[in-house]
Amino acid sequence: MHCPFCRHDGSRVVDSRTAEDGTSIRRRRECQQCGRRFTTLETASLSVRKRSGVVEPFSRDKVVVGVRRACQGRPVSDDQLAFLAHKVEEAIRAGGQALVDSHDVGLAILGPLRELDQIAYLRFASVYSSFDSLEDFERAIAELRRAEVVSS
Ligand SMILES: [Zn+2]
16 A cells, blocks of 8 residues: 555554445555555455355356346346345345355345345246255245235
Protein backbone atom coordinates (compact mmCIF):
# COMPACT_ATOMS: atom_id res chain seq x y z
CA MET A 1 0.00 0.00 0.00
CA HIS A 2 1.88 3.03 -1.27
CA CYS A 3 1.21 6.55 -0.10
CA PRO A 4 -0.37 8.41 -3.05
CA PHE A 5 1.66 11.53 -2.24
CA CYS A 6 5.20 10.32 -1.65
CA ARG A 7 4.99 6.62 -2.66
CA HIS A 8 6.31 5.50 0.72
CA ASP A 9 4.98 2.05 1.52
CA GLY A 10 4.62 2.32 5.28
CA SER A 11 1.32 3.59 6.64
CA ARG A 12 -0.63 3.42 9.84
CA VAL A 13 -4.36 2.67 9.93
CA VAL A 14 -6.11 5.45 11.83
CA ASP A 15 -9.69 4.34 11.24
CA SER A 16 -11.47 1.45 9.55
CA ARG A 17 -15.08 1.07 8.72
CA THR A 18 -16.93 -1.82 7.15
CA ALA A 19 -19.27 -0.91 4.32
CA GLU A 20 -22.95 -1.48 5.06
CA ASP A 21 -23.18 -4.49 2.79
CA GLY A 22 -20.17 -6.06 4.48
CA THR A 23 -18.26 -6.58 1.24
CA SER A 24 -15.58 -3.96 1.71
CA ILE A 25 -13.61 -2.14 4.34
CA ARG A 26 -12.78 1.55 4.14
CA ARG A 27 -9.51 2.41 5.88
CA ARG A 28 -8.17 5.81 6.74
CA ARG A 29 -4.38 5.64 6.69
CA GLU A 30 -1.59 7.94 7.65
CA CYS A 31 1.70 7.83 5.79
CA GLN A 32 4.63 7.21 8.15
CA GLN A 33 6.96 9.30 6.03
CA CYS A 34 5.06 12.43 4.97
CA GLY A 35 2.28 12.19 7.54
CA ARG A 36 -0.50 12.83 5.04
CA ARG A 37 -3.71 10.87 5.22
CA PHE A 38 -5.50 8.90 2.53
CA THR A 39 -8.34 6.42 2.26
CA THR A 40 -8.24 2.92 0.86
CA LEU A 41 -11.13 0.68 -0.03
CA GLU A 42 -10.40 -3.00 0.39
CA THR A 43 -12.71 -5.66 -0.84
CA ALA A 44 -12.78 -8.71 1.37
CA SER A 45 -11.93 -11.80 -0.67
CA LEU A 46 -14.36 -14.68 -0.82
CA SER A 47 -13.37 -18.08 -2.18
CA VAL A 48 -15.32 -21.19 -2.98
CA ARG A 49 -14.04 -24.72 -2.59
CA LYS A 50 -15.48 -26.92 -5.30
CA ARG A 51 -16.33 -30.57 -4.83
CA SER A 52 -13.11 -31.43 -6.68
CA GLY A 53 -11.17 -29.56 -3.99
CA VAL A 54 -10.22 -26.73 -6.33
CA VAL A 55 -10.51 -23.29 -4.73
CA GLU A 56 -11.59 -20.36 -6.86
CA PRO A 57 -12.84 -16.83 -6.22
CA PHE A 58 -16.57 -16.48 -5.63
CA SER A 59 -18.27 -15.34 -8.82
CA ARG A 60 -21.76 -13.90 -9.13
CA ASP A 61 -21.61 -14.74 -12.82
CA LYS A 62 -21.28 -18.42 -12.01
CA VAL A 63 -24.31 -18.22 -9.74
CA VAL A 64 -26.25 -16.57 -12.58
CA VAL A 65 -25.16 -19.23 -15.08
CA GLY A 66 -26.18 -22.05 -12.75
CA VAL A 67 -29.54 -20.53 -11.93
CA ARG A 68 -30.30 -19.45 -15.50
CA ARG A 69 -30.17 -23.10 -16.56
CA ALA A 70 -32.94 -23.87 -14.06
CA CYS A 71 -34.92 -20.83 -15.27
CA GLN A 72 -35.13 -21.86 -18.93
CA GLY A 73 -38.56 -20.98 -20.31
CA ARG A 74 -39.54 -19.25 -17.07
CA PRO A 75 -40.50 -15.55 -16.84
CA VAL A 76 -37.28 -14.58 -15.07
CA SER A 77 -35.31 -11.56 -16.30
CA ASP A 78 -31.55 -10.99 -16.32
CA ASP A 79 -32.06 -8.24 -13.76
CA GLN A 80 -33.80 -10.65 -11.44
CA LEU A 81 -30.98 -13.15 -11.86
CA ALA A 82 -28.39 -10.47 -11.14
CA PHE A 83 -30.32 -9.43 -8.03
CA LEU A 84 -30.55 -13.05 -6.90
CA ALA A 85 -26.78 -13.45 -7.29
CA HIS A 86 -26.31 -10.27 -5.28
CA LYS A 87 -28.51 -11.64 -2.49
CA VAL A 88 -26.62 -14.94 -2.54
CA GLU A 89 -23.30 -13.13 -2.20
CA GLU A 90 -24.61 -11.01 0.66
CA ALA A 91 -25.94 -14.06 2.48
CA ILE A 92 -22.62 -15.86 2.14
CA ARG A 93 -20.57 -12.82 3.17
CA ALA A 94 -22.82 -12.34 6.19
CA GLY A 95 -21.47 -15.68 7.39
CA GLY A 96 -18.12 -13.94 7.74
CA GLN A 97 -16.00 -16.74 6.27
CA ALA A 98 -13.38 -16.15 3.60
CA LEU A 99 -13.72 -19.69 2.22
CA VAL A 100 -16.98 -21.57 1.73
CA ASP A 101 -17.89 -24.87 0.06
CA SER A 102 -19.75 -24.86 -3.24
CA HIS A 103 -22.42 -26.73 -1.30
CA ASP A 104 -22.97 -23.62 0.85
CA VAL A 105 -23.36 -21.53 -2.30
CA GLY A 106 -26.06 -23.93 -3.49
CA LEU A 107 -27.83 -23.67 -0.16
CA ALA A 108 -27.70 -19.88 -0.29
CA ILE A 109 -29.29 -19.98 -3.77
CA LEU A 110 -32.28 -22.11 -2.74
CA GLY A 111 -34.01 -19.50 -0.55
CA PRO A 112 -34.01 -16.53 -2.95
CA LEU A 113 -34.75 -18.79 -5.93
CA ARG A 114 -37.81 -20.19 -4.19
CA GLU A 115 -39.12 -16.63 -3.82
CA LEU A 116 -38.30 -15.84 -7.43
CA ASP A 117 -39.80 -18.81 -9.28
CA GLN A 118 -41.11 -22.05 -7.82
CA ILE A 119 -40.65 -24.15 -10.95
CA ALA A 120 -37.04 -23.01 -11.35
CA TYR A 121 -36.56 -23.69 -7.66
CA LEU A 122 -37.82 -27.28 -8.06
CA ARG A 123 -35.53 -27.84 -11.04
CA PHE A 124 -32.53 -26.41 -9.23
CA ALA A 125 -33.29 -28.29 -6.01
CA SER A 126 -33.77 -31.55 -7.90
CA VAL A 127 -30.28 -31.34 -9.35
CA TYR A 128 -28.63 -29.72 -6.37
CA SER A 129 -30.12 -31.99 -3.72
CA SER A 130 -29.97 -34.94 -6.18
CA PHE A 131 -33.63 -35.88 -6.02
CA ASP A 132 -33.85 -39.47 -7.15
CA SER A 133 -37.47 -40.35 -6.70
CA LEU A 134 -40.95 -38.92 -7.17
CA GLU A 135 -41.23 -38.80 -3.39
CA ASP A 136 -38.43 -36.25 -3.26
CA PHE A 137 -40.40 -34.00 -5.63
CA GLU A 138 -43.60 -34.57 -3.71
CA ARG A 139 -41.93 -33.59 -0.48
CA ALA A 140 -40.45 -30.42 -2.03
CA ILE A 141 -43.79 -29.48 -3.56
CA ALA A 142 -45.58 -30.08 -0.26
CA GLU A 143 -43.07 -27.72 1.37
CA LEU A 144 -43.78 -25.07 -1.26
CA ARG A 145 -47.54 -25.43 -0.65
CA ARG A 146 -47.03 -25.09 3.09
CA ALA A 147 -44.93 -21.96 2.56
CA GLU A 148 -47.68 -20.51 0.35
CA VAL A 149 -50.32 -21.09 3.01
CA VAL A 150 -48.14 -19.40 5.60
CA SER A 151 -47.37 -16.37 3.43
CA SER A 152 -50.89 -15.78 2.06
ZN1 LIG B 1 3.60 9.82 2.17
